[in-house]
Amino acid sequence: MAAAARTYNDAIDALNSLQTPYAVIEARRKAGIRPDAVSISEMRGYLARIGYSSQDLDRLNIVHVAGTKGKGSTCAFVDSILSRYQQRGGPPRKVGLFTSPHLIAVRERIRINSAPISEELFAKYFFQVWDRLEQNATVASDKVAPGTKPIYARYLTLMSYHVFLSEGVDAAVYETGIGGEYDATNIVDRPVATGISTLGIDHVFVLGDTVDKIAWHKAGIMKPGSPAFTIEQVPLATPVLKQRAVEKGVNLKVLDIDPRLAGVKIRPDATFQKKNATLAVALAETALKKLDPSFSPNPEALPQEFVDGLEQVVWRGRCEVIEEDKVVWHVDGAHTVDSLKMAARWFAGECAARTNGGPKVLIFNQQGRSEAVDFLDGLCNVVKNADPDGKGFEHVIFCTNVTYAATGYKRGMLLPPPQFLTSRRLIGTDFVNHQHNPADIEKMTMQRVFADKWSALDPTAKVTICHSIEEAINTARDLAGQDGESKVKALITGSLHLVGGALGILEGADAL
Numbered sequence: 001m002a003a004a005a006r007t008y009n010d011a012i013d014a015l016n017s018l019q020t021p022y023a024v025i026e027a028r029r030k031a032g033i034r035p036d037a038v039s040i041s042e043m044r045g046y047l048a049r050i051g052y053s054s055q056d057l058d059r060l061n062i063v064h065v066a067g068t069k070g071k072g073s074t075c076a077f078v079d080s081i082l083s084r085y086q087q088r089g090g091p092p093r094k095v096g097l098f099t100s101p102h103l104i105a106v107r108e109r110i111r112i113n114s115a116p117i118s119e120e121l122f123a124k125y126f127f128q129v130w131d132r133l134e135q136n137a138t139v140a141s142d143k144v145a146p147g148t149k150p151i152y153a154r155y156l157t158l159m160s161y162h163v164f165l166s167e168g169v170d171a172a173v174y175e176t177g178i179g180g181e182y183d184a185t186n187i188v189d190r191p192v193a194t195g196i197s198t199l200g201i202d203h204v205f206v207l208g209d210t211v212d213k214i215a216w217h218k219a220g221i222m223k224p225g226s227p228a229f230t231i232e233q234v235p236l237a238t239p240v241l242k243q244r245a246v247e248k249g250v251n252l253k254v255l256d257i258d259p260r261l262a263g264v265k266i267r268p269d270a271t272f273q274k275k276n277a278t279l280a281v282a283l284a285e286t287a288l289k290k291l292d293p294s295f296s297p298n299p300e301a302l303p304q305e306f307v308d309g310l311e312q313v314v315w316r317g318r319c320e321v322i323e324e325d326k327v328v329w330h331v332d333g334a335h336t337v338d339s340l341k342m343a344a345r346w347f348a349g350e351c352a353a354r355t356n357g358g359p360k361v362l363i364f365n366q367q368g369r370s371e372a373v374d375f376l377d378g379l380c381n382v383v384k385n386a387d388p389d390g391k392g393f394e395h396v397i398f399c400t401n402v403t404y405a406a407t408g409y410k411r412g413m414l415l416p417p418p419q420f421l422t423s424r425r426l427i428g429t430d431f432v433n434h435q436h437n438p439a440d441i442e443k444m445t446m447q448r449v450f451a452d453k454w455s456a457l458d459p460t461a462k463v464t465i466c467h468s469i470e471e472a473i474n475t476a477r478d479l480a481g482q483d484g485e486s487k488v489k490a491l492i493t494g495s496l497h498l499v500g501g502a503l504g505i506l507e508g509a510d511a512l
C-alpha cells in the first residue's frame, strides 16, 4: 500500500481483513480446535518481528486483568486512579489502557491518559507494525510461520505494545480478550500485578463449560514475583485459583470488599461494582508502590486520588443513564446470563426511584450467541418481580445490530461481510464483523426466536422486531405519552454492539 494512501480508513480496512471469517470459525468449532500454547509462542514470534522482546514490556509496568465479568470496569477504575496521580505530575508520567471490545471506534481500545488515541496516531502505528511484520517476515520462524499476520485481536494487542512503548507510557492496564492462559495479552512475564475479576460461564467452547475449567484459564495470567488479587468468587472457582497460585509460586490474595470504600460513591451502588473497585484499589496500590517507592497505602482511608478516581471514572455503555425529553435511556452492555440479571436489577432499581409512570421498554439484541435465548428468562423475571404491581416490560423490541434504518451500516458501526455491502462508501468501518452469519441478520432469525420466547414468558407484553437500532429507538420514543409527564423508561441491553450503535445514535458520536 502506498504511503500516501495510508489513512485511518485504510488501517481499519486492513485490520478488518485480519478477522477470522465466520466459515473458518465454524469449521474450527466443528473440528474442536481451541487456542493453546502455540498461540502464545506465535505472539512472542510476532513481538520479535516488530522489534521487541518480552523484557521490553517490563518498561510498561503492566497491570493485567482477567475475569468473566468486570474486567473492563476494573481496568477503567485502575486507569482512572493512576490518572489522578499522572495529572498531579506523576509517577506515572503516562498511563496506557488496553481494553476490549470497543463500542463505536476501534481506537477506543488503545487509550493514553484515558483518551482513545487519535485516528492519525492509530494509522501511523498500525502501519508501522504492518511494515515491520512484512520486513521481518522470517524472524522467529521457529515460533510463527513466515509471512503471516496475527488475527484481529492479536494484531491490536501487538500494536498496543508498540503504541505504548513508542509514546513513553510507564504504567499500562491490560484487559485480557478471552481467558488468560492462551490469551494474546499473556506474553507479559513480569506484570506489576495481576487481578482476576468475577468468574462465571462464558466462551464455553474455548474455555470449558464449568467455572473450575474457566478459572484454570483465567489463573494463567498470574506470574511468579507479581502480587495477584481476586475477589470472592462462586465456590468452585476459588480453589482452582488458589491451586494454580501455589503451583506458580504466586502470592494470591482473595479480597473482601474493601472497608475503605464506605463513603466512596461507587456507581452503580451494587455489590458487583464494589468488588470491581476493591480489586482495582489493590492493583493500583501495588502499581503505585512499584512506580513510586515513597508511596505507601494507608490501611485506614483511601487517598483523595483514589476516591476521585473511583467516583469520576468514565466507562461508557455500562449502567449508563441518558435522559431525553420523552425517554430515560438505561444503557448497559451486559451479554451473559449473570450480568444481564445484574443489569435488570439495576434497571428495576432506577425505575423504582422514579415516580412518574411511563411504560417500561426493553430493546435487546444479541447476534453471536445461540444460547442467548436463555438470557431472556432472568431479564423478564427480575424486572417483573421488582415491580410493586408485578408489571414487567410493557413493550419489548428485538432489533438486529444494523445501526441505521435508511443507510444500513454507517462508518464506525457494525457491518456485514463484504459480499453484503452495497456501496464502496461503506468500506472503512471500525465495526466490520465477519464473525456472524449474515443470512441470520438479513432474515432476523435470532430476533424471531427471541420474540417467540418472550411472548411465552410474558403474554401481556407487546413484542416487536425491528431491522435496525434506529427503528428500535424511534419505536421506544413513540411510546411516550403526549403530556410529557410519563417518560418512557427504556433499557437497552444484550450486546455491546447494540449499546455502541445506540450511543452513537443518541449522541451523534464517532468514538467514546
Ligand SMILES: Nc1ncnc2c1ncn2[C@@H]1O[C@H](COP(=O)(O)OP(=O)(O)OP(=O)(O)O)[C@@H](O)[C@H]1O
Pocket (backbone or CB within 6 Å): 067, 068, 069, 070, 071, 072, 073, 074, 100, 101, 175, 197, 198, 272, 273, 275, 276, 317, 318, 319, 332, 333, 334, 335, 338, 339, 340, 342, 343, 496
Ligand atoms: N463483577 C461483575 N459481576 C457481574 N457482572 C458484572 C461485573 N462487573 C460488571 N458487570 C456487568 O457486566 C457488564 C460488562 O462489564 P465490563 O465491561 O466491566 O466486563 P468485561 O469483563 O470487560 O466484559 P466483556 O466480556 O464485554 O469484555 C456491565 O455492564 C455490568 O452489567
Ligand SMILES: [Mg+2]
Pocket (backbone or CB within 6 Å): 068, 202
Ligand atoms: Mg467477554
Ligand SMILES: [Mg+2]
Pocket (backbone or CB within 6 Å): 071, 072, 099, 100, 101, 175
Ligand atoms: Mg471487556
